[in-house]
Amino acid sequence: MIDRRLKFVNTLEKFLTTKIPEWQSPLPFEEPPAFAEDFDVALPCFALAKLRKESPQKCAEWVSELVSAEKAQLGVKRAEVLKGFLNIQMETEQLSKALGSRFDDPLGESRTALKGEKALIEFSSPNIAKPFGIGHLRSTNIGAAISRIYKALGSEVIRINHLGDWGTQFGKIITAYKRFGSAEFVKGDPVNNLYKLYVTYHEKEAEDPALLDEAREWFAKLEAGDSEAVELWKWFKDVSYHEFKRLYDRLGVDFDYVTGESFYSELMPKTIERLEKQGLLVESEGARIVDLEAEGMPPCIVVKSDGSTIYATRDLSTAEYRAKTFQFTRMVYVVGGEQILHFRQFLKVLEKMGYAWAKNCTHVSFGLIKFPEGKMSSRKGNLVLLESVLDQAESEALTIVREKNADKPQDRKLSETEEAEVAKRVGMGAVIFFDLHAKRTKDIMFDWKTILNFEGDSGPYLQYSVVRLNSLLERATTEGLKFSKKDIPELETLEERALARKLLRFPAVVEAAAREYEPSIISHELLDLAAVFNRFYMNVPVLKGEEKLRAGRMQLIAFTKSVLQLGLGLLGIQSPERM
Ligand code: ARG
Numbered sequence: 001m002i003d004r005r006l007k008f009v010n011t012l013e014k015f016l017t018t019k020i021p022e023w024q025s026p027l028p029f030e031e032p033p034a035f036a037e038d039f040d041v042a043l044p045c046f047a048l049a050k051l052r053k054e055s056p057q058k059c060a061e062w063v064s065e066l067v068s069a070e071k072a073q074l075g076v077k078r079a080e081v082l083k084g085f086l087n088i089q090m091e092t093e094q095l096s097k098a099l100g101s102r103f104d105d106p107l108g109e110s111r112t113a114l115k116g117e118k119a120l121i122e123f124s125s126p127n128i129a130k131p132f133g134i135g136h137l138r139s140t141n142i143g144a145a146i147s148r149i150y151k152a153l154g155s156e157v158i159r160i161n162h163l164g165d166w167g168t169q170f171g172k173i174i175t176a177y178k179r180f181g182s183a184e185f186v187k188g189d190p191v192n193n194l195y196k197l198y199v200t201y202h203e204k205e206a207e208d209p210a211l212l213d214e215a216r217e218w219f220a221k222l223e224a225g226d227s228e229a230v231e232l233w234k235w236f237k238d239v240s241y242h243e244f245k246r247l248y249d250r251l252g253v254d255f256d257y258v259t260g261e262s263f264y265s266e267l268m269p270k271t272i273e274r275l276e277k278q279g280l281l282v283e284s285e286g287a288r289i290v291d292l293e294a295e296g297m298p299p300c301i302v303v304k305s306d307g308s309t310i311y312a313t314r315d316l317s318t319a320e321y322r323a324k325t326f327q328f329t330r331m332v333y334v335v336g337g338e339q340i341l342h343f344r345q346f347l348k349v350l351e352k353m354g355y356a357w358a359k360n361c362t363h364v365s366f367g368l369i370k371f372p373e374g375k376m377s378s379r380k381g382n383l384v385l386l387e388s389v390l391d392q393a394e395s396e397a398l399t400i401v402r403e404k405n406a407d408k409p410q411d412r413k414l415s416e417t418e419e420a421e422v423a424k425r426v427g428m429g430a431v432i433f434f435d436l437h438a439k440r441t442k443d444i445m446f447d448w449k450t451i452l453n454f455e456g457d458s459g460p461y462l463q464y465s466v467v468r469l470n471s472l473l474e475r476a477t478t479e480g481l482k483f484s485k486k487d488i489p490e491l492e493t494l495e496e497r498a499l500a501r502k503l504l505r506f507p508a509v510v511e512a513a514a515r516e517y518e519p520s521i522i523s524h525e526l527l528d529l530a531a532v533f534n535r536f537y538m539n540v541p542v543l544k545g546e547e548k549l550r551a552g553r554m555q556l557i558a559f560t561k562s563v564l565q566l567g568l569g570l571l572g573i574q575s576p577e578r579m
Helices: 007-019 046-052 056-069 092-100 108-112 134-152 169-180 183-188 190-207 210-224 227-251 261-265 268-277 311-326 337-352 356-360 386-406 416-437 459-478 494-504 506-515 520-539 547-571
Strands: 041-044 076-082 085-090 118-122 156-161 281-284 287-290 300-303 330-334 361-364
Touching: 007 041, 007 056, 007 092, 041 056, 046 056, 056 076, 056 085, 085 092, 092 494, 108 506, 118 134, 118 311, 134 156, 134 227, 134 330, 134 361, 134 386, 134 416, 134 506, 134 547, 169 190, 169 210, 169 227, 183 190, 183 227, 190 210, 190 227, 210 227, 227 386, 227 416, 261 311, 268 281, 268 300, 268 311, 300 311, 300 337, 311 330, 311 337, 330 356, 337 356, 337 361, 356 361, 386 416, 416 459, 416 520, 416 547, 459 520, 459 547, 494 506, 494 520, 494 547, 506 520, 506 547, 520 547
Parallel strands: 118 156, 118 330, 330 361
Antiparallel strands: 041 085, 076 085, 281 287, 287 300
16 A cells, blocks of 8 residues: 555656556556565556566566666666566655655645545444443444544544434333333433343233233334323433443543434434335335345335334435435445345435435444353343443553553652553553454454453554653653654665655555545554564664764654554544553
8 A cells, every 4th residue: 555645656657657658547556565675666567568468577677677767857766677566766865755744744635635525424323221232332433433534534524323212112111111110220220220121021021912012002102202201211311321421431432413213203204205206115015115126135114014114214214314414425324234234225225216325325334243152241132231341441451550560660650540541541442442453344252362462463552652652752852862843864774764654654544444444454554553663663773873863763753653643543542651
């Protein structure tokens, strides 16, 4: 992944496409492979070979001659052909300058890459009166990261939490509350106890099917605005959100709108009417459906045979409302992979309704977080309590932070309050990074060892890297070295060049993460960056040498820290200054 807007890449491209008119932009520039790391750009010549009906090797040699003839003008130091590839090493000054131009903002021109966009991002969306599950945690972290990424690239972003607060289950919860619950019971532990009532309801319904009629009646009352039903429902919603909010605060997540499904329910009759008028609704076994056979999908049920509407109906109305209200350029739903069919269905229905914006809607799905059998999992209903996961992360982080702190010299020890503060950040960082480092569509196995491993591919490892960079910078300053953004690194060594290249591609990486709705692209880049940095640090004596050289190196380190921090920040991870 090369940032194609780098000046020297641009210059090369312009030169080559002018000299070789049949080779059209974008040329396939690549990062050179590890064994050729003294080069900065690699250019495979296979496509060109096809065009010219020559061997790739011959083509590469020809291109190499062209480039070599204009070396000085192109800022090229060396060009070499290897197996159909042309590897190019730039004059160091080219890299240094490019790097220096990013010191004010590691994202450079990418800051405005998505200017003019209005992205509506729906994520988290837990169901009220049910514990916040680990799946909602994934939606929350992925959605919040995507929101930050889009914002960083200049898009307007609207974050929506689409609470599950409507549907026949609320008739059941009200019935259960009236029959088996009490205000005291709910107040004791609102979400868990409401959920217990819901579970009890189902046990009782199995013995006494008449309960279902009662539940239906309560939901009908709720829909009709009956004051008792509405009041209970509102209360359940308030106490639930109050608890969810606690989690959002710990995770550092915010929304612009918290608008539950109920909000859109009164729009449903109009949606049904439109479907009707367009001739899209057909009767099937008493239900009214949109047939999707031609699309190879089961029908999208809009009205059930008992006349009630469902999840899909609400989603249709919701999307219509949002298109009208926000005029988004894209809408993203961050929802688990088990709902893929649902999204394909109702998005297809919107398309059939003739909405051009339907093609700008995307379901960003994700895999499950699995738990090793017997641990953590398996309350009744198999919901894992997220809060206990966060608590445990924090307390395990605290143990590690304390251990590390104990080894420190007296004058560098953290106070107890600092330890707790660091543990908070590390605990959350650990969970968030774990969640965001796997490709989102993959299932992941929950494992404390990986999550909190300070040496492994983990959040704490990256946080710790930032802290180490920080203390290096502090040390240099204490030793009287002054450096600033004006100190352009000289990039003398291979390791420095590799680090510079890594830092230069960061904007392109963030853009790729946006394009693919894939925060893990950033997570991986940060791990790579830390590794490239470590190698630089192991091999280059950063505090030795003449002043100008050292200042440039310190500035390189300071910039590395900025990029790491920016990247972690996009994922939602705060790095402590010390730990
Ligand atoms: N509340 C739903 C659930 O937990 C997720 C909502 C997803 N968003 C949507 N527009 N359907 O399963």
